[in-house]
Amino acid sequence: MLTAIIMAGGSGERFWPLSTKEKPKQLLKIFSDKTMIRETVDRILPIIRPENIFIGTNIIQSEGIEKELPDIPKENIIVEPVFKDTAAAIGYSSLIIQERLKNKLQLGERIEVVVLASDHLIEKECDFRKAIQIGSREARENPAIITLGIKPTKPETGYGYIEVRDEKIELNKISKVKKFREKPSYEVAENYLASGRYLWNSGMFIFTIETIFENFKELMKEHMDIFNQIREEIDGKIQGIELSNRVKPYFDKFEKISIDFGIMEYSKDVRVIPVDIGWNDIGSFNALEEIFDKDESKNIVKGRKINSLDSKNNIILSENLNISLLGIEDLVIVEHNGELLISKKDRTQDIKKIIKNK
Structure with missing residues (x-):
């Protein structure tokens, strides 16, 4: 069985x-x-x-x-x-x-x-x-x-x-x-x-x-x-x-x-x-790069569209905020329920550490 x-x-x-x-x-x-x-x-x-x-x-x-x-x-x-x-x-x-x-x-x-x-x-x-x-x-x-x-x-x-x-x-x-x-x-x-x-x-x-x-x-x-x-x-x-x-x-x-x-x-x-x-x-969050398609600047964008200039290799997830990026690379930006996370891609494994400080 x-x-x-x-x-x-x-x-x-x-x-x-x-x-x-x-x-x-x-x-x-x-x-x-x-x-x-x-x-x-x-x-x-x-x-x-x-x-x-x-x-x-x-x-x-x-x-x-x-x-x-x-x-x-x-x-x-x-x-x-x-x-x-x-x-x-x-x-x-x-x-x-x-x-x-x-x-x-x-x-x-x-x-x-x-x-x-x-x-x-x-x-x-x-x-x-x-x-x-x-x-x-x-x-x-x-x-x-x-x-x-x-x-x-x-x-x-x-x-x-x-x-x-x-x-x-x-x-x-x-x-x-x-x-x-x-x-x-x-x-x-x-x-x-x-x-x-x-x-x-x-x-x-x-x-x-x-x-x-x-x-x-x-x-x-x-x-x-x-x-x-x-x-x-x-x-x-x-x-x-x-x-x-x-x-x-x-x-x-x-x-x-x-x-x-x-x-x-x-x-x-x-x-x-x-x-x-x-x-x-x-x-x-970095795993999303293996799942979702990227735009022409190699950004992954889910939720609201972004306004981007000279910004590439980012992961942006936003439900409510209109986000504009200027000269930004290799960041993870996540907005949800009034909370905003901005992290370098190579630090996303440490997110649990910053939560403990909240």
Whole structure:
């Protein structure tokens, strides 16, 4: 039985002022008339039924997500009481899925889980679903964790990398992972690209419930002990914020650590499916340069038209202000709800720092 966990607890800091804690990037309509989380759900509906799609979020955003996704059962909105990173979040969501669906399984049937972000852009949706189905079958037949690796198109320094054991990468062919690599320098990224043995780490995983908890038992025993305590609190009668409040004392005990550092880098059997699916994690405003068309001065302009003279390579998003540019280059200018951001392109990753000073 194929299920999905869509991670939707982001804080919205890197897309401020468009996004806020109450309305982060996944609840924005950036690329179409749909929010990003709506696009994410619609992307997998052809292969996963709505009752088998679960959303991991927090108390602040849960109400907005419920309104945005009326076709997803309310009890499938999993509210985390405290942010303790992805190891706790994925394990907790997997636990709820297991308890919720265990009595619905046919003899010999397993629960496969695909973990997705709620705010990624994927242009080749059919190829994406094909890769999910390949990974689901592999996870069902072998006690492995499967990840999707993106075929790199340039020496990108903003992504982690996956080194494969095969000498040559073949799309949609499962390979064993040799090592996960941290975000590299530009020179190292160039070497990765030239070698033909590295993929971008997309952060998308596929596994069976049994496999992920075996990995927790072996590699993150303290997490597993807490999951076993939480299991006793899940009785099927409470859900959402009520369940969140009940399990908060247990969440407080979790070490804050990502599943990448806790499990993926140390698991005995991690496999990767190389894919070319038109993927972009939209990690900052700069990513819009890869998505939207530019004008004759290589500016990206969304919303109101601008008055520009001798200004180029800028990103301008404005809903209400008429903006004039004179001799301006390589800036990000974003106006929304009475807030105005002006940043150099090479500083957009630091937007969350300036928010803390507000």
